[in-house]
Amino acid sequence: GSRRSGAELLCQLKGKVDVTTLTPDLRPFSGLSWAPLLPPRPLTSDLGPFRSCAVVSSAGSLKHSGLGKEIDSHDAVLRFNAAPTAGYEKDVGMKTTVRLINSQVMASDDHRFLSSSLYSAGVLVAWDPAPYSSDLSEWYNRTDYPIFLQYQKYRRLHPQQPFYILHPRVEWQLWDTIQANMAEAIQRNPPSSGLLGTVLMMSVCEVVHVYEFLPSRRKTELCHYYQRFYDAACTLGAYHPLLYEKNLVKRMNRGPDRDIFNHGRVTLPGLHSFNC
Numbered sequence: 714g715s716r717r718s719g720a721e722l723l724c725q726l727k728g729k730v731d732v733t734t735l736t737p738d739l740r741p742f743s744g745l746s747w748a749p750l751l752p753p754r755p756l757t758s759d760l761g762p763f764r765s766c767a768v769v770s771s772a773g774s775l776k777h778s779g780l781g782k783e784i785d786s787h788d789a790v791l792r793f794n795a796a797p798t799a800g801y802e803k804d805v806g807m808k809t810t811v812r813l814i815n816s817q818v819m820a821s822d823d824h825r826f827l828s829s830s831l832y833s834a835g836v837l838v839a840w841d842p843a844p845y846s847s848d849l850s851e852w853y854n855r856t857d858y859p860i861f862l863q864y865q866k867y868r869r870l871h872p873q874q875p876f877y878i879l880h881p882r883v884e885w886q887l888w889d890t891i892q893a894n895m896a897e898a899i900q901r902n903p904p905s906s907g908l909l910g911t912v913l914m915m916s917v918c919e920v921v922h923v924y925e926f927l928p929s930r931r932k933t934e935l936c937h938y939y940q941r942f943y944d945a946a947c948t949l950g951a952y953h954p955l956l957y958e959k960n961l962v963k964r965m966n967r968g969p970d971r972d973i974f975n976h977g978r979v980t981l982p983g984l985h986s987f988n989c
């Protein structure tokens with residue numbers, strides 16, 4: 714099944730991937746003293762529904778895009794990791810509804826996760842590369858980075874900000890969907906934050922516009938729009954199966970190809986906006 718149509722791919726995604734987050738009733742968390750720090754309800758019960766949404770990749774090709782106004786015109790905007798808006802409003806906008814962060818960002822000293830105001834806007838959602846088909850206890854005892862320690866610290870410092878942890882099952886449901894649609898074997902590493910965030914927004918929005926995930930004519934080796942660091946692997950992937958993720962998104966795109974070329978813009982339907 715490597716040549717499914719866009720409509721078939723969307724149906725497969727809808728059937729296979731369920732964007733859930735950790736709640737205090739789940740074991741082993743239910744038995745831990747800090748379980749009450751977790752939100753009582755899953756993210757998708759609390760967020761939205763929104764009509765039109767933007768997912769802003771962190772790609773260097775957003776630089777000089779002038780897409781800021783368009784991005785902010787959406788009802789909700791998702792951003793990634795340490796991607797700033799201050800100083801880059803013209804190109805990436807200033808609205809942040811959701812910020813999806815990997816556990817490396819939470820743990821590394823450089824990002825000053827606990828104290829920087831970069832993370833204070835919107836709803837936070839964290840994820841950690843969990844072992845394939847892990848149960849939650851197995852993952853809890855060997856996370857990639859200390860996601861749970863940092864989560865507890867952050868929640869105690871900023872108790873008013875909504876903060877969710879992605880259920881690791883989502884990573885592997887999505888990975889399975891990618892693999893099921895590729896002719897070759899792909900590396901068994903979780904998808905990038907980019908694809909996770911896109912599917913997260915497809916779960917709460919009627920329509921999702923993803924910016925510079927599929928590179929436009931501004932395609933560059935500049936890794937991030939906010940840093941002077943060059944590496945083509947940021948766009949093409951190394952650890953994450955990024956090229957395969959992009960292939961999948963290209964096939965699901967409902968917008969015209971010239972939108973990709975001119976604006977780096979892909980248009981995807983929300984998972985509740987179509988029937989299978």
Ligand code: NCC
Pocket residue numbers: 769770771772773793794795814815817818904905906907908925926927935936937947948949952953
């Ligand atoms: O770079 P990163 O991602 O924060 O970017 C967020 C998402 O945007 C898409 N992207 C980014 C750059 C680019 N040139 N092209 C793109 O398409 C990708 O979909 C990407 O997921 C991550 O996925 O969490 C990642 O995080 C960084 C890093 O941890 C954070 O930026 C914090 O510094 C990873 N880099 C390293 O580990 C060195 C990166 O591999 C993936």
